[in-house]
Amino acid sequence: QKEVEQDPGPLSVPEGAIVSLNCTYSNSAFQYFMWYRQYSRKGPELLMYTYSSGNKEDGRFTAQVDKSSKYISLFIRDSQPSDSATYLCAPRAGGSYIPTFGRGTSLIVHP
Amino acid sequence: EAQVTQNPRYLITVTGKKLTVTCSQNMNHEYMSWYRQDPGLGLRQIYYSMNVEVTDKGDVPEGYKVSRKEKRNFPLILESPSPNQTSLYFCASSLLASGVSDTQYFGPGTRLTVL
Numbered sequence: 001q002k003e004v005e006q007d008p009g010p011l012s013v014p015e016g017a018i019v020s021l022n023c024t025y026s027n028s029a030f031q032y033f034m035w036y037r038q039y040s041r042k043g044p045e046l047l048m049y050t051y052s053s054g055n056k057e058d059g060r061f062t063a064q065v066d067k068s069s070k071y072i073s074l075f076i077r078d079s080q081p082s083d084s085a086t087y088l089c090a091p092r093a094g095g096s097y098i099p100t101f102g103r104g105t106s107l108i109v110h111p
Numbered sequence: 112e113a114q115v116t117q118n119p120r121y122l123i124t125v126t127g128k129k130l131t132v133t134c135s136q137n138m139n140h141e142y143m144s145w146y147r148q149d150p151g152l153g154l155r156q157i158y159y160s161m162n163v164e165v166t167d168k169g170d171v172p173e174g175y176k177v178s179r180k181e182k183r184n185f186p187l188i189l190e191s192p193s194p195n196q197t198s199l200y201f202c203a204s205s206l207l208a209s210g211v212s213d214t215q216y217f218g219p220g221t222r223l224t225v226l
Binding site: 008 | 169207215
């Protein structure tokens, strides 16, 4: 079992939809949880960062972590075609500087 | 402008011909790393460096070498490339400070094809 599991998709939604992207993980030591966004033919860029369990909101994006079930979510409200990208979750353990990347979920938002 | 640069962006080579992919960052970051990205396998770390002259293996180091003689540069060396090293390569850097270290800045990628 990989440490971080992500459904590769693609996930195709109409513009304006609420999108839910998810990861599961197996390492109980993970304390920091990042979401990176990667556009086609570009390097990943940090989108959201959360520590431990709970929610964090930034504009149309909400990151949610449930450490008890080892489940990470990224919600996108009012999705736009410009949100079409691959989203990678990347948790890491406390005391480590090295995140473990999921395989990424490809999101397509069509007009 | 703060950035990570990689060169070349595209490279087609033949088996066994040594090559170097350069990586440079202008943000004075201590941490630098190389990843390869393959369909269905995601990002896998090859090597990383915590500072000058400090390097360590990631998950898939076989067939690769790195060096960190200067803080800004972290070249990736393939001494004898093989077709299974055909991939998309990313260099990344970050500051080693609590809460900040997770912001890894990625380069634009190098698409390598080994024939």
